[in-house]
Amino acid sequence: MKLKFIEEKIFNVLMILSTAAVFGFCASIIWTILKTGFGPLNWEMLTSLPGGGFYLGKEGGILNAIAGSLMIVLSSAFLGLVISIPIVFYINVYRKKTSRLSYFTRLSFDVLFGIPSIVYGAFAFTIMIFFGLKTSLLGGIIVITLLIIPIFVRSMDEVAKSVSKDLLDATYSLGATRLESCRVVLRQIAPGIATATLLSVGRAMGDAAGVLFTAGFTDNIPTALNEPAATLPLSVFFQLSSPIPEVRERAYAAALLLTLIVLALSVTGRLLTRKFSKNRIK
Amino acid sequence: MKHEQILLYTRIFKDRTASLVMKILTFASLLTLVVMGVGLYYKSADILGAQGLWDLIAGSQWSPLSGKFGFWPFILGSVYVTILAVFIGVPISLLAALFLTENAKAWVKQAVFPVLDILAGIPSVVYGLWGTLIIVPWIADSFGPHFVEYTSGYTLLAGGIVLSVMIIPLLVSLFVEIFLTIPSDLKDASASLGATRWQTSRLVVIRKASPGIIAAIVLAVSKAFGETLAVLMVCGNVVDIPHSLFDPAYPLPALIANNYGEMLSLPMYESALMFAALIMFVIIFAFNATARIILQRVEKSFKL
Numbered sequence: 001m002k003l004k005f006i007e008e009k010i011f012n013v014l015m016i017l018s019t020a021a022v023f024g025f026c027a028s029i030i031w032t033i034l035k036t037g038f039g040p041l042n043w044e045m046l047t048s049l050p051g052g053g054f055y056l057g058k059e060g061g062i063l064n065a066i067a068g069s070l071m072i073v074l075s076s077a078f079l080g081l082v083i084s085i086p087i088v089f090y091i092n093v094y095r096k097k098t099s100r101l102s103y104f105t106r107l108s109f110d111v112l113f114g115i116p117s118i119v120y121g122a123f124a125f126t127i128m129i130f131f132g133l134k135t136s137l138l139g140g141i142i143v144i145t146l147l148i149i150p151i152f153v154r155s156m157d158e159v160a161k162s163v164s165k166d167l168l169d170a171t172y173s174l175g176a177t178r179l180e181s182c183r184v185v186l187r188q189i190a191p192g193i194a195t196a197t198l199l200s201v202g203r204a205m206g207d208a209a210g211v212l213f214t215a216g217f218t219d220n221i222p223t224a225l226n227e228p229a230a231t232l233p234l235s236v237f238f239q240l241s242s243p244i245p246e247v248r249e250r251a252y253a254a255a256l257l258l259t260l261i262v263l264a265l266s267v268t269g270r271l272l273t274r275k276f277s278k279n280r281i282k
Numbered sequence: 283m284k285h286e287q288i289l290l291y292t293r294i295f296k297d298r299t300a301s302l303v304m305k306i307l308t309f310a311s312l313l314t315l316v317v318m319g320v321g322l323y324y325k326s327a328d329i330l331g332a333q334g335l336w337d338l339i340a341g342s343q344w345s346p347l348s349g350k351f352g353f354w355p356f357i358l359g360s361v362y363v364t365i366l367a368v369f370i371g372v373p374i375s376l377l378a379a380l381f382l383t384e385n386a387k388a389w390v391k392q393a394v395f396p397v398l399d400i401l402a403g404i405p406s407v408v409y410g411l412w413g414t415l416i417i418v419p420w421i422a423d424s425f426g427p428h429f430v431e432y433t434s435g436y437t438l439l440a441g442g443i444v445l446s447v448m449i450i451p452l453l454v455s456l457f458v459e460i461f462l463t464i465p466s467d468l469k470d471a472s473a474s475l476g477a478t479r480w481q482t483s484r485l486v487v488i489r490k491a492s493p494g495i496i497a498a499i500v501l502a503v504s505k506a507f508g509e510t511l512a513v514l515m516v517c518g519n520v521v522d523i524p525h526s527l528f529d530p531a532y533p534l535p536a537l538i539a540n541n542y543g544e545m546l547s548l549p550m551y552e553s554a555l556m557f558a559a560l561i562m563f564v565i566i567f568a569f570n571a572t573a574r575i576i577l578q579r580v581e582k583s584f585k586l
Contacts, residue, residue: 004478007481008479018375018376022378029447036415087311094305105311107571107574111567116507118508119559122555123559126324126325126556207406236407240410258407262405
């Protein structure tokens, strides 16, 4: 047999092995999380606050972390949308998609997207010290908002870029102002916004390094912006470093819960894409 | 004034106001990048003034109590762990992406993208958990003993493996996107000259896609470089320059995350940690900007 056919065979096998490895890693992670987390996961854990001696393995739950995560992520997602939707419209409708400013804005957001969350955390921490803030719910919201804006802008921009110029021209020829054209574009990119929101919320939910500095940790549900807030990933992290097996088991359960939430968000995001696509002009 | 005229003016007024608001938001968000760099620099100015840039980067003595800050072990730890992740992750991703674009049946393609979505979505702390439960014991009990007498499992290698799994979804989806831009005429021409599929992949697809591949790798490098919690959980975190794969490492992000609690209690400590963040910011900024510019060129050159 010619050498090139032997080479072909070898690399075919290697390619299949690599693809199998990707599936394998995913299966291994999911299996590990399910196996270790499913047992200890129970209703009491989800609906109660840490009791006395919680970190020694006594009763209590992680409601503080669930509530903290939800508060931070929902407020950040809202703030993030309010800030990033106008930016997307500005670089796609108000400015020409190919203008220098649009190019530069996209590049900056690409870079911001790549900046790791620990750097966001450190930066937000310096801002907080500057304004005399302590680790608090507000700090967590600030850092997650900063983190989520680039994800929002990038994913919505991908969709907005594909809106055809003809559509915009048609609205202008009917006498619409650019703001009114934005409303037409909004219909077109609604599925993109929905998907982007859910995927980014998932990412923000799982982020721990950013809130480590800024949100702090507490056993209570925060009732004001200046109180510290617990978050799910940090709850996993802190409980995992405990030497007591019961506490570690709860960390596994919390990790399972976190994974389930993130995955549910991403699946819903994909499904919404299909559902919302009906207004779209192809 | 006539009614219609007022209506027109209000519409124009709204349009102008919206334009202004959007402009301000856009420029403000562009400024965050600058403010971030300046802010971190401002915070680390203290320690830069006290020790000098070279001394900080190349020094390897780390004793916050006596005010000595040398970042060399941490920088090396970060660099080693990142290089390792790339060495493991890139070949797997490259081969998988080639398989998906050139050889795979439709059902494999349909199955693999949700899997990549899941891998990309799993939070970093969960990767860390997986690392401590699966990879660390594997290294300590079955893989490590073949090479060294004793290893705890919390090693450079564990960090590299976990990171490589974390960058695989990013790499595979970027590679697939890049390979799809290669015109099929080129592949057909190669096939008609008698090349096998692998030869076509190696000599045509990979070669033609090489700028994109490099850019994708650079992006993966910067993701791996900044990854915090997963690495923190599996690397061992010992302040020492790692000499083998089975030594513990202490990457920069782990340093920041581990010590943020004490940093306000010691003089210069805060400044030192902010300097660590600044190093990461500068490196990742440079890497990301280069990679994105290359990727945009690649995209443009293939658009007809």
